[in-house]
Amino acid sequence: MASAVVKVRGLVKDYGRFRALRGVDLEVQQGEVFGFIGPNGAGKSTTIRCILDLLRPTEGSVEVLGTSDLRGHPEVRARVGYLPGELAMHGSSTVREHLAYLCELRQGRGAERVEELAARFGLDLDRRFRGLSKGNKQKVGVVQAFMHTPDLLILDEPTSGLDPLLQQEFLRLAREAHVGGATLLVSSHILSEVEAIAGRVAIIRAGAIVDVEDVAKLRERAGQHVTLTFDEPPSLEAFSALPGLEQVSVEGHTLSAVLHGAPDALLKEASRHTVTRWTAHDRNLEELFMDHYRPDGAASDGDRA
Amino acid sequence: MSSFPVLRRVLQSRRRPLSIWTVALGGVCGMYTSLYPMMEKVNLQEMMEALPPAMVEALGYDDMTSAAGYVGSATYGLVAMALLLVFGIGNGAKILAGHEEAGDLELELTSPLSRQTIYAQRLAALWVQISVLVAMVLLVTLVLNAAQSLGIPLDDLMAGTLGLWLLTGLFGSLAFAVGAATGRRAVALGVAAGAAVVGWMFNAIGPTVGVDWMSAVSPLGWYMADNPLTRGFQPLGSSLLAVTTVVVLVAGWMRFLRRDLMT
Numbered sequence: 001m002a003s004a005v006v007k008v009r010g011l012v013k014d015y016g017r018f019r020a021l022r023g024v025d026l027e028v029q030q031g032e033v034f035g036f037i038g039p040n041g042a043g044k045s046t047t048i049r050c051i052l053d054l055l056r057p058t059e060g061s062v063e064v065l066g067t068s069d070l071r072g073h074p075e076v077r078a079r080v081g082y083l084p085g086e087l088a089m090h091g092s093s094t095v096r097e098h099l100a101y102l103c104e105l106r107q108g109r110g111a112e113r114v115e116e117l118a119a120r121f122g123l124d125l126d127r128r129f130r131g132l133s134k135g136n137k138q139k140v141g142v143v144q145a146f147m148h149t150p151d152l153l154i155l156d157e158p159t160s161g162l163d164p165l166l167q168q169e170f171l172r173l174a175r176e177a178h179v180g181g182a183t184l185l186v187s188s189h190i191l192s193e194v195e196a197i198a199g200r201v202a203i204i205r206a207g208a209i210v211d212v213e214d215v216a217k218l219r220e221r222a223g224q225h226v227t228l229t230f231d232e233p234p235s236l237e238a239f240s241a242l243p244g245l246e247q248v249s250v251e252g253h254t255l256s257a258v259l260h261g262a263p264d265a266l267l268k269e270a271s272r273h274t275v276t277r278w279t280a281h282d283r284n285l286e287e288l289f290m291d292h293y294r295p296d297g298a299a300s301d302g303d304r305a
Numbered sequence: 306m307s308s309f310p311v312l313r314r315v316l317q318s319r320r321r322p323l324s325i326w327t328v329a330l331g332g333v334c335g336m337y338t339s340l341y342p343m344m345e346k347v348n349l350q351e352m353m354e355a356l357p358p359a360m361v362e363a364l365g366y367d368d369m370t371s372a373a374g375y376v377g378s379a380t381y382g383l384v385a386m387a388l389l390l391v392f393g394i395g396n397g398a399k400i401l402a403g404h405e406e407a408g409d410l411e412l413e414l415t416s417p418l419s420r421q422t423i424y425a426q427r428l429a430a431l432w433v434q435i436s437v438l439v440a441m442v443l444l445v446t447l448v449l450n451a452a453q454s455l456g457i458p459l460d461d462l463m464a465g466t467l468g469l470w471l472l473t474g475l476f477g478s479l480a481f482a483v484g485a486a487t488g489r490r491a492v493a494l495g496v497a498a499g500a501a502v503v504g505w506m507f508n509a510i511g512p513t514v515g516v517d518w519m520s521a522v523s524p525l526g527w528y529m530a531d532n533p534l535t536r537g538f539q540p541l542g543s544s545l546l547a548v549t550t551v552v553v554l555v556a557g558w559m560r561f562l563r564r565d566l567m568t
Binding site: 052053054071077078091101 | 311314408409411413414415416563564566
């Protein structure tokens with residue numbers, strides 16, 4: 001049985017009178033890629049910074065790689081790679097100098113991978129920080145998080161600022177690390193950013209975990225927006241009766257609905273008519289929240305509206 | 306080669322500003338000190354008598370007849386001191402709290418380095434810079450002392466320089482420690498600059514209004530009283546400066562180890 005690499009219990013964090021975390025429980029198992037999803041301001045970064053001992057919890061406990069005292073264990077910190085949500089880069093030093101410095105903080109570990117990783121992301125090591133774009137900064141962040149081949153990678157919004165091509169490169173890199181045995185905790189405010197790599201996902205909202213679920217299940221629950229346009233007005237009744245189809249409406253020749261699960265039944269019903277146009281897109285996290293994670297906590301799992 | 310990475314990194318990034326400060330401070334000190342022979346000719350004492358006595362005392366200009374008196378008042382007691390305090394406080398506030406606010410500490414604190422190490426190496430970077438600047442003041446004064454035959458006794462000069470070093474170190478460390486305790490550069494600047502101004506006022510005003518304790522509790526009183534270059538080595542004053550520095554640094558250290566990182 002795999003053991004927990006990150007174990008968070010009842011984590012509470014207050015900033016003055018504001019309670020940012022209201023009892024977060026989280027367990028990331030050895031070797032898994034764990035997604036950490038929630039809207040901006042829900043407490044993702046605060047949780048991550050508590051895990052990394054940058055913030056001290058008001059209540060609750062944090063255990064990382066077998067120790068609850070990260071402060072007292074530099075050898076454990078050496079096994080962690082961290083990509084901050086916003087990477088600070090100032091002054092006149094070059095990317096190369098800065099990465100060399102970060103390697104030095106780790107007794108030189110990772111220096112041998114800098115060139116290779118920079119090349120993969122098309123990062124020019126001789127550029128100066130001043131005037132570096134958001135995307136380039138993010139590349140530096142990714143390189144420094146992965147360069148020392150850590151056992152645990154904690155990545156706060158890793159793909160923000162990266163263009164789609166580099167997002168793919170990032171996913172490849174993350175998968176390599178995963179195959180190599182690393183455990184990954186990846187946060188995002190966009191579900192689709194982590195679903196390509198994550199096995200399980202925790203959803204945080206207003207400082208509390210509202211759900212921990214397999215990505216596939218979550219995706220099914222989130223559903224898709226589907227629109228189909230026919231050459232004649234479709235029958236609302238016929239489509240409303242289909243399994244997995246909700247919020248069905250007809251406007252002119254166009255039918256729109258939310259689809260959960262396989263589209264098979266919908267496609268078979270549609271194929272009895274002439275379809276002139278169709279769209280299907282994954283619903284975003286905000287819509288999922290509206291359906292399932294209302295503030296009162298009532299999950300309307302599978303209910304028809 | 307991999308020893309003291311933070312110290313070396315900070316000093317590397319400070320190379321240019323520190324060079325400029327060193328040259329500028331040396332130039333200003335040299336200018337002021339080399340004015341002395343000219344001052345002698347214009348009969349400074351007469352000029353001083355034309356000013357209100359309280360003002361002369363507050364400025365520490367009451368002893369202008371000797372070179373030590375003049376250099377002690379004008380350079381060590383005013384211009385060099387003021388510039389060094391500006392540098393020490395500004396740099397002390399920036400070197401930890403300033404970098405923390407800018408987000409530079411995040412990756413250092415998640416590296417295998419301990420918070421203690423980061424605190425110690427950043428503090429060391431502050432003291433190295435202060436030492437370089439104080440050494441420049443001493444060097445310029447030594448050279449002019451010899452070149453213009455000012456006749457300032459060497460032991461007085463060394464004692465005054467030690468005091469200047471400790472005083473700058475104290476206020477720099479105060480800014481550093483307040484920054485380490487709060488993570489706020491502005492707070493660090495405000496507290497240290499405020500303390501320096503109050504200290505200066507106490508030391509300047511105390512004697513003119515006849516209140517002895519005012520300069521006795523002021524770090525500037527510990528350093529110079531009325532003149533840092535005519536009183537020789539001050540065991541009590543130096544000890545007070547050093548002990549206060551240590552107390553302030555330990556307090557900042559303890560808070561820094563326990564608190565949240567600011568962003």
